[in-house]
Amino acid sequence: MAGPRGLLPLCLLAFYLAGFSFIRGQGLSKRCDVKTTLSTHVPCTSCAAVKKQTCPPGWLRELPDQIAQDCRYEVQLGGSMVSMSGCRRKCRKYMVEKACCPGYWGSQCYECPGGAQTPCNGHGTCLDGIERNGTCVCQENFRGSACQECQDPNRFGPDCQSVCSCVHGVCNHGPRGDGSCRCFAGYTGPHCDQELPICQKLRCPQNTQCSAEAPSCRCLPGYTQQGSECQAPNPCWLSPCSPLAQCSVSPTGQAQCHCPENYHGDGMVCLPKDPCTDNLAGCPSNSTLCVYQKPGQASCICRSGLVSIKSNASGGCQAFCSPYSCDRSATCQVTADGKTSCVCKQGEVGDGRACYGHLLQEVQKAMQTGRVFLQLRVAMAMMDQGCREILTTAGPFTVLVPSIPFSSSRTMNASLAQQLCRQHIIAGQHILEDTKSQQTRRWWTLAGQEITVAFNQFTKYSYKYKDQPQQTFNIYKPNNVAANGIFHVVTALRWQPPSGISGDPKKTISQILASTEAFSRFETILENCGLPSILDGPGPFTVFAPSNEAVDSLRDGRLIYLFTTVSSVGEGAVGMGVPGPPR
Numbered sequence: 001m002a003g004p005r006g007l008l009p010l011c012l013l014a015f016y017l018a019g020f021s022f023i024r025g026q027g028l029s030k031r032c033d034v035k036t037t038l039s040t041h042v043p044c045t046s047c048a049a050v051k052k053q054t055c056p057p058g059w060l061r062e063l064p065d066q067i068a069q070d071c072r073y074e075v076q077l078g079g080s081m082v083s084m085s086g087c088r089r090k091c092r093k094y095m096v097e098k099a100c101c102p103g104y105w106g107s108q109c110y111e112c113p114g115g116a117q118t119p120c121n122g123h124g125t126c127l128d129g130i131e132r133n134g135t136c137v138c139q140e141n142f143r144g145s146a147c148q149e150c151q152d153p154n155r156f157g158p159d160c161q162s163v164c165s166c167v168h169g170v171c172n173h174g175p176r177g178d179g180s181c182r183c184f185a186g187y188t189g190p191h192c193d194q195e196l197p198i199c200q201k202l203r204c205p206q207n208t209q210c211s212a213e214a215p216s217c218r219c220l221p222g223y224t225q226q227g228s229e230c231q232a233p234n235p236c237w238l239s240p241c242s243p244l245a246q247c248s249v250s251p252t253g254q255a256q257c258h259c260p261e262n263y264h265g266d267g268m269v270c271l272p273k274d275p276c277t278d279n280l281a282g283c284p285s286n287s288t289l290c291v292y293q294k295p296g297q298a299s300c301i302c303r304s305g306l307v308s309i310k311s312n313a314s315g316g317c318q319a320f321c322s323p324y325s326c327d328r329s330a331t332c333q334v335t336a337d338g339k340t341s342c343v344c345k346q347g348e349v350g351d352g353r354a355c356y357g358h359l360l361q362e363v364q365k366a367m368q369t370g371r372v373f374l375q376l377r378v379a380m381a382m383m384d385q386g387c388r389e390i391l392t393t394a395g396p397f398t399v400l401v402p403s404i405p406f407s408s409s410r411t412m413n414a415s416l417a418q419q420l421c422r423q424h425i426i427a428g429q430h431i432l433e434d435t436k437s438q439q440t441r442r443w444w445t446l447a448g449q450e451i452t453v454a455f456n457q458f459t460k461y462s463y464k465y466k467d468q469p470q471q472t473f474n475i476y477k478p479n480n481v482a483a484n485g486i487f488h489v490v491t492a493l494r495w496q497p498p499s500g501i502s503g504d505p506k507k508t509i510s511q512i513l514a515s516t517e518a519f520s521r522f523e524t525i526l527e528n529c530g531l532p533s534i535l536d537g538p539g540p541f542t543v544f545a546p547s548n549e550a551v552d553s554l555r556d557g558r559l560i561y562l563f564t565t566v567s568s569v570g571e572g573a574v575g576m577g578v579p580g581p582p583r
């Protein structure tokens with residue numbers, strides 16, 4: 001049986017494919033997809049069927065075909081399981097798994113805040129990767145969507161370790177700040193702690209500066225004079241926010257940045273919301289893919305080969321058995337892992353898309369399926385009446401199936417069929433490859449005749465029986481598959497029964513030997529030994545009967561030895577006859 005088992009990925013080769021693209025307003029986006037090549041063997045089947053066998057859906061044939069004759073398959077024939085040597089095809093699958101390069105995140109692989117080279121400005125860890133949302137997890141001491149600020153606004157320096165010391169002034173704070181102080185009017189010194197008496201006398205209003213050299217009150221840089229007051233500049237004019245964010249002024253005169261809807265971040269940095277990074281937006285992961293559409297919006301689509309349940313992929317997708325995907329005699333099943341599989345019925349082999357029964361069934365199928373140019377009625381009658389049992393319960397065999405017109409002058413009957421059928425059967429599966437090899441092959445039929453098969457450019461394969469060299473048979477349609485072997489359609493039937501004895505269930509072994517001229521010498525030997533009466537007895541016996549030719553070849557003293565010794569060996573027919581079951 002060819003079951004769905006056995007798709008075992010054998011090798012994995014993975015490497016990165018890098019791709020750049022520029023997303024408007026988002027900086028670089030960079031994918032590092034992982035390309036994987038998987039290979040597998042499809043289940044073992046008959047070597048004659050393997051060429052027609054296809055790879056499972058989604059898998060490709062190796063080119064050129066890679067078929068190994070290194071496996072065995074089993075088929076239930078009659079009451080027993082028969083194991084046969086078979087072939088299997090190698091298939092390949094290319095898989096591209098989308099992935100972001102390090103420092104990029106989300107289904108669109110946007111760059112992490114702070115840039116992919118220094119994600120989170122080097123002060124945090126970016127949640128990068130295709131299924132994560134690009135959030136910076138800042139180190140202690142840092143904050144901000146890109147970890148661009150010190151946790152404590154009164155600190156400065158690359159590590160935010162230094163503490164500002166401006167007493168009456170504004171500190172140049174933050175990781176990029178140097179801690180320098182801008183003094184309010186009336187103060188000076190590195191820490192703005194020294195009073196300037198000249199300036200103090202002026203009593204400068206808020207937001208003004210005063211220097212000792214030219215004592216007067218001037219607005220702080222950027223501030224504008226409005227009557228007697230210096231007004232703070234609109235903090236938003238300095239564009240402190242992300243281009244996507246909205247800027248507003250707080251009651252204390254600070255800029256406030258707000259990311260638009262469906263973006264997240266502190267406003268200095270705004271990242272689009274990718275619902276696929278949030279539990280795949282609810283798309284069932286075993287059967288669907290999450291597809292990002294725009295910030296805040298995504299949808300589910302079915303994985304390839306699946307269809308949605310209730311026409312909405314958000315509810316999950318499933319495999320389905322499409323009509324005509326399996327052989328007519330096979331059944332389509334949805335397997336536990338959510339795939340479909342065509343399963344041939346018991347006693348047949350194949351991949352489910354094509355199933356083959358035993359030899360008799362397959363010849364009958366060939367006869368019935370309207371292949372008008374095949375005339376198999378006579379052959380079918382011969383096989384059915386002559387060797388039904390072995391063709392349906394044993395194997396493997398190669399059968400030569402004659403395609404000949406039905407003629408009333410030569411009719412098949414059971415006794416004739418029994419004589420002829422085994423002349424058309426060879427043990428083993430003998431596939432005739434189209435290799436144009438000139439090599440002559442030798443086969444032996446079950447009736448014991450030797451056949452030589454020759455290849456010829458025009459007639460392709462032809463063969464002769466050694467005992468009937470005047471007749472040439474052509475092989476017309478080789479390599480037809482069956483569960484327990486193969487058959488070649490040939491152009492003629494060998495009507496001549498095998499020479500020598502013909503069996504007869506109504507006669508004893510002794511009677512058959514007596515009526516066959518070829519065993520007259522053996523008869524004499526048996527009589528000399530006083531044994532013929534045993535072979536008339538109840539039996540059963542298996543007798544290896546030497547022909548006259550064989551007895552004649554015993555020219556030396558061996559014959560005399562047989563005459564004198566065998567009779568004294570003891571009970572039974574030791575030496576030439578072996579007691580045992582028939583056949």
Ligand SMILES: *[C@@H]1O[C@H](CO)[C@@H](O)[C@H](O)[C@H]1NC(C)=O
Nearest residue numbers: 127132133134135264265278
């Ligand atoms: C980003 O993902 C992290 C961890 O998965 C989560 O804690 C955080 O809330 C997410 N942020 C947003 C804005 O979705």
Ligand SMILES: *[C@@H]1O[C@H](CO)[C@@H](O)[C@H](O)[C@H]1NC(C)=O
Nearest residue numbers: 282299300311312313314315
């Ligand atoms: C599919 O179902 C989801 C939730 O189950 C729903 O939000 C969505 O609108 C549905 N889509 C369609 C096209 O019906």
Ligand SMILES: *[C@@H]1O[C@H](CO)[C@@H](O)[C@H](O)[C@H]1NC(C)=O
Nearest residue numbers: 284286287317318319337338
């Ligand atoms: C996906 O998983 C769910 C629940 O785990 C299961 O019911 C469903 O059959 C699975 N679908 C496929 C296609 O594997």
Ligand SMILES: *[C@@H]1O[C@H](CO)[C@@H](O)[C@H](O)[C@H]1NC(C)=O
Nearest residue numbers: 409410411412413414415416
């Ligand atoms: C079967 O056919 C052969 C040849 O046609 C003939 O000689 C023989 O008598 C037939 N036997 C029976 C039982 O009809």
